[in-house]
């Protein structure tokens with residue numbers, strides 16, 4: 509059974525960061541450890557799991573009273589394009605709504621723009637370059653009255 513959960517055991521945390529590393533950092537030639545940052549302490553972590561297998565991961569960050577941010581969204585490489593990215597983003601959005609946030613923002617890699625547009629996110633414009641090479645684009649989505 510596929511379910512959304514927050515990692516709890518050491519084994520689950522290892523699988524969580526391993527997936528984040530392999531999908532978001534290893535292809536950029538970065539070392540292990542580079543997939544973590546200070547925000548991991550306060551962010552809300554989500555994992556889509558099938559038994560012990562981690563399918564997708566994502567983190568929800570507080571920005572201010574009205575705004576939260578999706579970060580480190582990653583789907584296992586051989587399971588992309590099967591709706592799991594949408595599923596974990598829906599879990600983040602539902603949680604964000606329950607916590608009282610009215611807007612979700614994110615910074616998307618260029619090749620993920622079309623995915624987020626499908627999910628109803630609007631492009632604001634170019635934001636930062638990760639490691640000085642990978643251009644990101646700021647996007648937002650109002651969380652109330654969404655489809």
Ligand SMILES: CC(C)(COP(=O)(O)OP(=O)(O)OC[C@H]1O[C@@H](n2cnc3c(N)ncnc32)[C@H](O)[C@@H]1OP(=O)(O)O)[C@@H](O)C(=O)NCCC(=O)NCCS
Nearest residue numbers: 581582583588589590591592593594616617620622623626
């Ligand atoms: C980007 C990513 C999170 C999307 O998750 P996914 O599980 O592959 O996407 P889904 O299957 O849930 O797709 C949802 C919809 O978006 C579309 N979509 C997904 N990726 C797309 C892309 N690159 N271009 C165009 N459309 C895309 C799907 O076709 C689907 O449309 P549909 O509902 O009309 O069928 C995932 O592919 C991934 O982890 N990629 C590598 C890491 C990454 O880029 N992370 C985001 C960093 S900002």
